[in-house]
Amino acid sequence: MSQMPQSPEEKFLRKLFSEHYQRGRINVVSPEKREFGFGGWEKKIEFRHIGVLGEEQLRAKLVSEAPLYVSHSVGYYEFPDARPMTRKNWLGADLVFDLDAEGHACGKFTCSQCMDGVKADALKLIEEFLLADFGFSKNELSANFSGSRGYHVHVRSEAVRQLDRDARREVADYVTGTGLEFTRLFWTEGKKFLGPRASQGGFGGKFARAYISKLDDDSFALSIARKLKKPEERAKLKSAIENGNWDNIGIANREKKLQEKFDAMKLTLAGRIDANVTADTSKLIRMADSIHGGSGFAAKSMGMNELSDFSPMKDAVVFGDAPMKVKITEAVPALCVKDYSFGPLAAGDSVEMPLCAAVYLLCKKAAVLA
């Protein structure tokens, strides 16, 4: 398919990927209704508007074309390969969430600290938003490693299939707390100052619960009122808020102080997702369990219970331990792929390492075939 002359590294990787796809797991719901996109050495999506008749044909394409990146549409179409988009006839779409460590800017190599951070974000999204607030059941959700530095969560439910862009944007805005307003969660009724109960759903309840738990922190409590030094005063305040009574707390400058706390805390209550991905009903997203050409790792799918223990550098590794020689082309920090620790390495080093680690460096374009 590709007309460009391929580098020896690209040829090598494509051959490996092709072999993998001969027997590897293919994990797409309704492939015949999806648009596929394939990527190569230069671009993650080089060709799109690709349609397949089913899983078998998809596998045949993956084996013969050996793309370095495989994406499919979040949407389902009557004619996935038609162009332009309007002719595909959109039938609905999964609701997807893309969580990325991109914001953590620590270079191109996978950093376990960042990966733990984004994993915590994914767990929070699932537990607090998708299950608790939105009421999806676990079997409507599927999660996978993105193959690079993030996670994807897919919701497949009749309740979301038909949502349009605006509705999806609203969902994304909810998760990120966009549009959250203090004055809509707290209000005065006559002389009474009312607000959310700890048990209630949404950001009101989240804030009330976070506020109550923060009251255990001395500096937080004292920043509200000196009298909260006394444990009995704190307990009184907690139980009042528990019931949504933010009024009778005997604190001077109550509303202003509360708004300050709210503004400071609201970001910690919200989730971190890429809102544009969620809102896009025709987004192409990494195919779960395909190999990511920027790392050589699998976009590994996992059960909801496996996520907390998931470690990309171990669990997403596809290739084996056969020794292989590569030449390093740029400085590589100390890393650990599967059980193999190596580095730091300098440009010009020639090293022999297990295939999985060599593939990782080739994909990162930090090494060439020796």
Next chain:
Amino acid sequence: MLTSQRKKNERFLTRKQGNPLMLDLVFCAHYPFSRQAKEYVSQKGIELTSSILDKAEERVKNAVLLGKIQRVAELPDSMEEELAIYAAARMIISAANNRYLINRYAVTEAKRAHEYLDADEFARLDYINEVAAEFGVKFEKVANGEGYFLPLASYLAYTPRSIDYKLANREVAEGKVRVKKNERRRILEEAVKKRMERELPIKAEFQEEVKAAGARILAILPKLESAVVRVGQEGYPPCITKLIEELALNINVPHTGRVALAIYLVNVGVPTDKIVELFRHAPDFSEKTTRYQVEHIRARKYSMPSCATMDSYGACVAECHCGSPINFRAEIHGRRLKRLEDENRGKEEKK
């Protein structure tokens, strides 16, 4: 209404499966978009008399010019006639086949439904539940408090996308969203509007009188050309032109499309004021937000989404192979522009 009189209006009919079905003419006349009303009409059959057509044309005209549709006298004959007028109005609109007209009419019919919902909230509470059921929406009363819980999917489908309905400020738990008592009717109004927008135009061949009425309605529509802010559309790529047209027709262009449009206009040197004016047509326009966003795009020098990205937004409408909408003018210049124009002219003529 007297019970005996009301009884007279209720007809006992039988569905194909053999279930007895009671059709309530009052309900049908209040909510002529309902399945029950359609059933009534199909059982009864309607005759497109010229009097019905005239009244239907009047109904559409009032919707366009006044944004209002009269309620009907609760007499059996008037109510049956109302159903016929409603059906004829839909034909006229479909024959005219104009997006602005459809959207305007949908808003007005929805407002009329809201008025009936307001009245029925006191007199015939079961009607409200029936309208809700019409859209598959279930309002569940909050156990220890005011208002209702609404399933998330219904909330997203049928609440207006405005700051008042921002999900982040709502109680959301276990897939349900809390709404206030009076918001229930507003949500059903939106549901009516969305159904009208989706169902119209009806694709059919209409009789000459209907087409003529449609043409007369088209003639009274506000001249949109004058409403469209001129932003120097010459040589704009088709995707950008389409976005501008959609905005002008009060179609709710998705956020991604709006951003792309603003970036394009900033890039080709349209001043902020003009861009803000253009967005005034968006149903959810806010001058402050728009101005802020346009200036933000200008200050941050946002780069134009590529054709591939525009395509993934669903905003690509042609295959002009120019890589980015911004290249369109240069790319299409000369012979290609001429050829495209010829093709377009050919299409127009075919139409």
